[in-house]
Amino acid sequence: MKPRKFTPAHNSKELAELVCSNSLKSTSPDKASGILKKEMLQLDSLIINSAYSCQLPAGGALAVDRQKFSKEVSRKIKNNPLIQVIEEEVLSIEEETTTPTIIATGPLTSSNLSNNIEEFIGKENLSFYDSISPIVSYESLDNDHCFRASRYEENEGDYINCTLNESEYALFHRTLIESEKIEFHKFEKPNYFEGCLPIEVMAERGFETLRFGPMKPVGLTDPKTGKRPFAVVQLRKENSNESMWNLVGFQTKMKIKDQKEALSCIPALKKAEFLRFGSIHRNTxxxxxxxxxxxxxxxxxxxxxxxxxxxxxxxxxESAAMGLIAGINSSRVFKNLEPIVFPIKSALGCLTKYISDSTNKKIQPMNINLGLFDIKKPKKNIEKIKKSSRESINEINMRNQIELDLV
Ligand SMILES: Cc1cc2nc3c(=O)[nH]c(=O)nc-3n(C[C@H](O)[C@H](O)[C@H](O)COP(=O)(O)OP(=O)(O)OC[C@H]3O[C@@H](n4cnc5c(N)ncnc54)[C@H](O)[C@@H]3O)c2cc1C
Structure with missing residues (x-):
């Protein structure tokens, strides 16, 4: 809809505007975001190819000159004879459409359209803010300071409980109070739901607040001491192979370095590897x-x-990756070919599986990370992941090409 109408965060008339950081994260083949970008390049991604052509030096990250990048993407799209660009706000979905349509209006989808999307998918299925707790890898937990149990249950239990004694809790509480927080953007109106407050806001309400909230130890006995811990942080599994664990009720607006510092006061998380950091943003x-x-x-x-x-x-x-898949699949549907389900051996497949997996009742937005790969101890099996990612995307490329040639 740009430049006729802007969201509160966009202000350039070009396409593919990067509204905040100019980095598309790591290019290292040993990191999940590097593997994702490699797969996107194998599939000739417009966004990743353009990013490389406007790259700025940034160590192991793919940072871009954002003006050049937007211009480059706009030029390629506008010069493509098969594309007609119409700069208009779309007000509603054509529900009975008989030609493939892709909706990709982003975290700040205009209110007219988001109202209509709610009608299309059901009001309960559209969120306007994310409220994200950090996720850590199982491999990085210190087992001497945690135990597995569900509250009031005697069997093994679904949760990992990270224990804190009184002085560890006091240090954690003080670090939260002193942490630096990320400011909300002008267009974001923080109106916290009491059941979902950021941990640092709870900490500011009093020393005991967290201990009577997400850190309450009731119903739990530490098998090492036979006693109830002073406080606990409960971790809930985020995926079926148990490589990713979510800190229950730990949504936060702390800056990333402050999240690392505060959470490392929890003994079991002293050396934790964070697969996702906590956040709270305006996000449709x-x-x-x-x-x-x-x-x-x-x-x-x-x-x-x-x-x-x-x-x-x-x-x-990740957003561009979903654009790439929707583009490939909508063109296949248009040509009466079966859409492709990306294999879970690939980063593209892991991400699409995570967002569409009907065994997940409610999702919070997810970045690509090694824990999403369906493999035990992903860091130790990185060579296996790299190989299976490369091979599965090559297979898809070949199959897609052959089928398109036949059409
Ligand atoms: C303030 C802010 C800061 C962010 N910072 C970062 C960051 O630093 N790093 C990062 O990786 N991610 C960041 N993100 C997330 C980032 O927006 C996404 O990762 C990415 O841009 C999403 O791509 P997209 O194509 O889905 O949506 P967008 O890039 O938002 O593109 C959607 C487009 O649809 C248009 N649109 C909306 N409604 C309509 C309508 N009804 N009709 C027609 N057009 C419409 C919008 O104008 C926009 O141009 C940030 C998001 C926000 C809001």
Missing amino acids: YINSPGVILNTLQSQKNPLIFFAGQITGVEGYS
Whole structure:
């Protein structure tokens, strides 16, 4: 809809505007975001190719000259004879459409359209703020300071409970109070829901507040001491192979370095590897399981696709990755070919599986990370992940090319 109408965060008339950081994160083949970008290049991604052509030196990250990058993407799109760009706000989805349509209006989708998307997918399936707790890898936990149990239950239990004694809790509490927080943007109106307060806001309400909230130790006995701990942080599994664990109720607006510092006061998390940091932002996104298929088609009308951050992924590269899949699949549907389900051996497949997996009741936006790969001890198996990612995308490329040639 730019430049006729702008969201509160966009102000350039060009396409592919990077509204905050100019980095598309790591290019290292040993990091999940590097693997994702490599797959996107194998599939000839417009966004990643353009980013490399406007790259600025940034160590192991793919940072870009953002003006050049936007101009480059706009030039390629506008010069493509098969594309007609119409700069208008779309007010509603054409529900009965008979040609493939992709909705990719991002975290700040205009209110007219978001009202209509709510009608299309059901009001309960569209969120306007994310409220994200950090995720840590299982491999990085210190087992001497945690135990497995569910409250008031005697069997093994679903949670990992990280214990704190009184002095450890006091240090953690003080670090939270002193931490630096990320300011809200002008267009964001923080109106916290009492049941979902950031941990630092709870800490400011009093020394005991967290101990009577997400850190309450009731119903838990530490098998090492036979006693109830002073406080606990509960970790809930985020994926079925138990490589990713979510800190329950630990949504936060602390800066990343402050999150690392505060959470490392929890003995079991002293050396934790963070697969996702906590955050709270204005973010329009779909609770995709049950709404979007793993091909990015909507369940209600498979000719309507969703792409970008609105699908429940987080970040520039991840959003572009969903655009790439929706583009490939909508063109295949248009040519009467089966849409491709990306294999879970690839980063693209892991992300689409996470957002569409109907065993997840409610998702919070997710960035690509090694824990999403369906493999035990992902860091130790990185060579295996790299190989399977490369091979599975090559296979898809070959199959897609052959089928398109036949058409
Ligand atoms: C303030 C802010 C800061 C962010 N910072 C970062 C960051 O530093 N790093 C990072 O990786 N990610 C960041 N993100 C997330 C980032 O927005 C996404 O990762 C990425 O830009 C999403 O891509 P997208 O194509 O899905 O949406 P967008 O890039 O937002 O593109 C969607 C486009 O749709 C247009 N649009 C909206 N409604 C309509 C309508 N009804 N009709 C027609 N057009 C419409 C919008 O104008 C926009 O141009 C940030 C998000 C916000 C809001």
